[in-house]
Amino acid sequence: MARNYIVSTAESKCATCSLREICLPVGLDKDETELLGDLINHKYRIRRGEHLFHTGLAFKSLYAVRNGFFKSCVLDSDGRQQVTGFYMTGELLGLDAISSEKHTCDTVALEDSEVCEVPFIKLEEISRRIPLLMHHFHKIMSREIVQDHTIMMLMGGRKAEERLAAFLLNLSERFAKRGYSSTNFILRMTREEIGSYLGLKLETVSRSLSRLQEEGIITINNKNVRLNDIYRLSHKISGYSD
Amino acid sequence: MARNYIVSTAESKCATCSLREICLPVGLDKDETELLGDLINHKYRIRRGEHLFHTGLAFKSLYAVRNGFFKSCVLDSDGRQQVTGFYMTGELLGLDAISSEKHTCDTVALEDSEVCEVPFIKLEEISRRIPLLMHHFHKIMSREIVQDHTIMMLMGGRKAEERLAAFLLNLSERFAKRGYSSTNFILRMTREEIGSYLGLKLETVSRSLSRLQEEGIITINNKNVRLNDIYRLSHKISGYSD
DNA sequence: CGCTATTTTGACCCAAATCAACTTACGTGG
DNA sequence: CCACGTAAGTTGATTTGGGTCAAAATAGCG
Structure with a gap:
């Protein structure tokens, strides 16, 4: 203000x-x-x-x-x-x-x-x-309130990679609702801020994103993300290992 | 319903x-x-x-x-x-x-x-x-919303014992506001439910409570808690080690 | 173009999860 | 009211995911 x-x-x-x-x-x-x-x-x-x-x-x-x-x-x-x-x-x-x-x-x-x-x-x-x-x-x-509960759930029981998956999907949906691409967007926040939000350290965020990229599920280049396989990304969250 | x-x-x-x-x-x-x-x-x-x-x-x-x-x-x-x-x-x-x-x-x-x-x-x-x-x-x-943010903060950055301390103090305040004892109350929920709320496993809850008891800060007997030293309990949260 | 902030990656460590055994409390029905 | 069976809690041993520390690479800003 x-x-x-x-x-x-x-x-x-x-x-x-x-x-x-x-x-x-x-x-x-x-x-x-x-x-x-x-x-x-x-x-x-x-x-x-x-x-x-x-x-x-x-x-x-x-x-x-x-x-x-x-x-x-x-x-x-x-x-x-x-x-x-x-x-x-x-x-x-x-x-x-x-x-x-x-x-x-x-x-x-x-x-x-x-x-x-x-x-x-x-x-x-x-x-x-x-x-x-x-x-x-x-x-x-x-x-x-519902959004906060979602985060509480993530922090309560989910592994780092699952939290990141849920985070990216949440952003994706919100961008979609606003008419932006749901698969291709820019992360406005730093790794540290993502980590803070999800209850992780920045190094863990970075590693998890790298792993998702190695698996071919996303492509990430600094702040630019592309979700290559939303299906597999969602499955990360549901706990199905494959 | x-x-x-x-x-x-x-x-x-x-x-x-x-x-x-x-x-x-x-x-x-x-x-x-x-x-x-x-x-x-x-x-x-x-x-x-x-x-x-x-x-x-x-x-x-x-x-x-x-x-x-x-x-x-x-x-x-x-x-x-x-x-x-x-x-x-x-x-x-x-x-x-x-x-x-x-x-x-x-x-x-x-x-x-x-x-x-x-x-x-x-x-x-x-x-x-x-x-x-x-x-x-x-x-x-x-x-x-504020209450949920508090929990998110606990889950994000706090150790098990600190989460428990914050949890007990929160209950304490709420009981006090209702005219009940702020230092002596019954936990209506199980260790597992506490853990779930705080993002911990039940064994960790049990151990943390035991440790708080060993330190003399609380007395806990199954569901009955007594807060012996609210000052030290609050300091657990603030991160001052003593 | 150089400086700083951010990100990535590696090596190591620790708090809490997991697995397990045992104890205690509690609700139910005899 | 007591005895039994089940649920809840405690405690120990071991494992592990993510934290911490460190260093190098990259991006972005002035």
Whole structure:
């Protein structure tokens, strides 16, 4: 929040946004979308490496990713950093802050990005008038919970290679939903950040990716990934050894 | 849901419930609490070991724990079970199901328990008329997200003994908030369930608890725990070795 | 173009998993 | 109420996946 400058104040209406089918306005009619758009008075441009918000900051707003890519991470008491999520276009940042009215994680852009600020009090207000919006918002929060459970499952019982497989497939699906290639994409985050998210060390991430490549399942060249065999990749997760 | 019988249909008003300060009605006035209470037309008694709901079941309602203790767990593709949460008095079950309109986990009573059924559509309806209820509901969902992040952090970077310490302290706080002893309580779940939740095997849980006992930090006798030295227990987590 | 951050790969080590044996608690039915 | 059978917990021995340490290769930035 601190050092990000405003891109535009008005004229950034949801009604004309290409994301209205995957972002907050899902399912809303023209008037409702208009109403929602009126909330969004600020958009911010966050450059790669910059913070959108820091842990401890008073919670006022959620942020919808307009484009770009973010990570959220918590710092624990002895300074170690753990990534709690990656967020792409159309996803909502800051949901964890509602409960305590303070942000509980640092959120950082992994590429040059833009977000729409959604003042939370106002969002709640208009939710009262737009039941569908309220409902969709609840679904979004619920989806975050489900996503976290998925990660908990990975960390609980899966081997490194299986975690990576699940991670790549998850990214793949999310890219697909946004109209990007599901088999060919760029990893915006470092090996260390992937590892932190999955409960692994960066060396293990690197080795596991190399192994998947040796098996011909993926092709990886630094940040560029190609999923060559989604079927075998999924089977990695299901525990079938072949 | 299947085999639980109804305890009462009316007359189970939030207004007279001893949990109204930790459950959904937090902060509501008399009339609002009355309105909320009108939603709760069914309470169920779930006996130890019985399911409240199964994965895949169509989502209709949330359930507030009136008394007792529950676990939720997801089954992964090859049949392994992973505990995603433990729930006690006043907490809400089923939040993960909102997003897909199907329950994504099995929820099982770990002791004889009672729940209040909260029809979700109706909850959303009256939320429109009771902004504070809506807001509080959002806080509850957000709290679940934060709790999951905490577990992710434990699984990501912590050693077995540290995870156990954090787990015990978390239970301790939650018991305290409900007016029970924060230093002396019964573990409703098995070592295996604790392990599953924390990403450890049951033997490791057992060994870690034994070690904490040897150090004099806790006293543990089967399911009975006493926290003898909360200070040292917290320091386990912070990474200070002494 | 040079400097730094990131990634890869290798060698070695350790915490927790696994395998196993035994003990203790608990619920059930006689 | 007790005895039995099963489930849960403890503890030991051994194995191993991933962590740690180290060094070299590569990419990306200013």
